[in-house]
Amino acid sequence: MDLYDLAVVGAGIAGCAAAQEAKSRGLKVAIIDRAQHPATGGSGAAGAFISPKLGSKTELLELTNLAFDYAVEFYSKRYLNYFKQSGIVRIPPTLKDSEILLFHQSLIAAPSRVLGKEELEELGIKGESKALFFKDGGVCDAQGLCRALIEGIDYYALDVKEIAKGDGYVEIEQNLRAKKIILATGYQGFGEKLRYMGIKGLWGSRGDFFTDSKIAVSMHKKVSVSATINGVVKIGATHVKSSDPCRLCNGDPLAPLVEAASKMVDLENLRIKEIFCGMRSSSHDFKPLLGRVIDSDYMLTHYEAIKRGYKRAPLKYIENIFVFNGMGGRGFVFAPLMAKWLIDFIFEGKALDSRVDADRLFLKWARRLEA
Numbered sequence: 398m399d400l401y402d403l404a405v406v407g408a409g410i411a412g413c414a415a416a417q418e419a420k421s422r423g424l425k426v427a428i429i430d431r432a433q434h435p436a437t438g439g440s441g442a443a444g445a446f447i448s449p450k451l452g453s454k455t456e457l458l459e460l461t462n463l464a465f466d467y468a469v470e471f472y473s474k475r476y477l478n479y480f481k482q483s484g485i486v487r488i489p490p491t492l493k494d495s496e497i498l499l500f501h502q503s504l505i506a507a508p509s510r511v512l513g514k515e516e517l518e519e520l521g522i523k524g525e526s527k528a529l530f531f532k533d534g535g536v537c538d539a540q541g542l543c544r545a546l547i548e549g550i551d552y553y554a555l556d557v558k559e560i561a562k563g564d565g566y567v568e569i570e571q572n573l574r575a576k577k578i579i580l581a582t583g584y585q586g587f588g589e590k591l592r593y594m595g596i597k598g599l600w601g602s603r604g605d606f607f608t609d610s611k612i613a614v615s616m617h618k619k620v621s622v623s624a625t626i627n628g629v630v631k632i633g634a635t636h637v638k639s640s641d642p643c644r645l646c647n648g649d650p651l652a653p654l655v656e657a658a659s660k661m662v663d664l665e666n667l668r669i670k671e672i673f674c675g676m677r678s679s680s681h682d683f684k685p686l687l688g689r690v691i692d693s694d695y696m697l698t699h700y701e702a703i704k705r706g707y708k709r710a711p712l713k714y715i716e717n718i719f720v721f722n723g724m725g726g727r728g729f730v731f732a733p734l735m736a737k738w739l740i741d742f743i744f745e746g747k748a749l750d751s752r753v754d755a756d757r758l759f760l761k762w763a764r765r766l767e768a
């Protein structure tokens with residue numbers, strides 16, 4: 398009988414980062430995925446660009462950029478083999494936006510500088526007069542990174558359907574038990590248990606291409622293009638809102654990406670190497686979802702008034718089950734810091750940042766039921 402301190406369901410970047418964080422604290426950890434290998438879901442499709450968020454000052458901007466600083470430090474100190482710190486050029490989508498570039502720059506702690514027309518041309522970037530350069534940004538090797546994060550951690554290839562409750566532990570299957578479990582299951586959530594979190598998927602594709610161009614930096618305008626690594630550039634990503642995305646792309650999911658990328662930078666002798674498609678999972682407010690899982694059936698049965706806006710009912714949680722989800726289009730940026738916060742919360746009893754605590758969505762969800 399294996400009794401783990403922690404079992405993590407889902408071997409995407411969220412699950413792998415959480416498993417690594419727990420193991421680094423001396424805990425006995427298992428990771429479980431229905432696939433034989435890590436990073437086959439959204440994380441396998443990701444271009445895995447590590448780029449800050451630009452825009453007006455919102456909670457999401459602050460959180461993302463806090464996570465960006467942490468991710469840069471984490472990957473460059475511990476996983477440099479899987480992180481190409483190429484720097485990243487952020488090109489404003491329109492000329493008008495370039496006027497507010499300096500304002501955006503002032504909202505971000507990460508070091509950056511404005512590049513003018515000449516410098517942009519030297520980097521091979523076409524027809525732009527102003528952009529921001531973040532020297533710390535870059536791009537991860539998504540699969541390699543996930544594999545490296547869980548090195549030395551027991552891996553189980555299982556499709557987890559149910560989690561049985563034991564006395565002070567949870568049982569995943571007969572011989573696999575853990576004191577705590579984290580559900581890092583991406584866009585599919587985990588059945589009814591997580592329904593109040595409103596996890597939804599957004600389909601996307603990206604491609605790896607051979608090219609003769611030697612691109613020194615990664616860049617982003619409407620799409621992202623990586624620096625050339627061993628003769629290959631990554632171009633990503635589409636955002637397809639459809640329940641039938643494969644029909645929409647008509648067999649060529651990368652066509653709009655290639656068109657946009659070629660307007661940004663010269664890509665000589667571009668030949669497809671590999672296409673990746675997958676689903677990003679996000680929450681209603683686009684912020685990560687961390688923490689305990691509320692027993693929504695119990696709450697609805699015992700406190701029906703929550704559907705009419707009653708806010709004082711004490712929340713009842715499902716014992717020993719936690720969630721790590723909702724990182725949207727920035728899983729690789731968010732994962733290291735969110736994993737630290739979640740493991741601090743579960744095993745060190747530290748308070749969870751209310752901006753990412755999944756509890757925030759419960760009462761709103763209950764009220765929507767009545768509506």
Ligand SMILES: Cc1cc2nc3c(=O)[nH]c(=O)nc-3n(C[C@H](O)[C@H](O)[C@H](O)COP(=O)(O)OP(=O)(O)OC[C@H]3O[C@@H](n4cnc5c(N)ncnc54)[C@H](O)[C@@H]3O)c2cc1C
Pocket residue numbers: 406407408409410411412429430431432435436437438439440441442443444445446447555556557558581582583584585586599600601602603633634635673674675676677678721722723724725726727728729730731
């Ligand atoms: C095209 C594309 C481009 C992207 N580009 C970037 C980028 O440049 N930078 C960035 O930071 N982010 C990017 N993202 C977003 C990033 O990929 C996601 O935020 C991230 O993958 C979320 O990771 P996750 O671990 O939550 O989910 P996933 O990677 O989807 O992992 C969930 C895992 O759970 C497993 N699972 C689910 N249910 C069960 C079950 N019942 N039993 C066992 N296993 C189960 C699945 O098999 C899967 O492996 C991109 C995403 C896409 C699709």
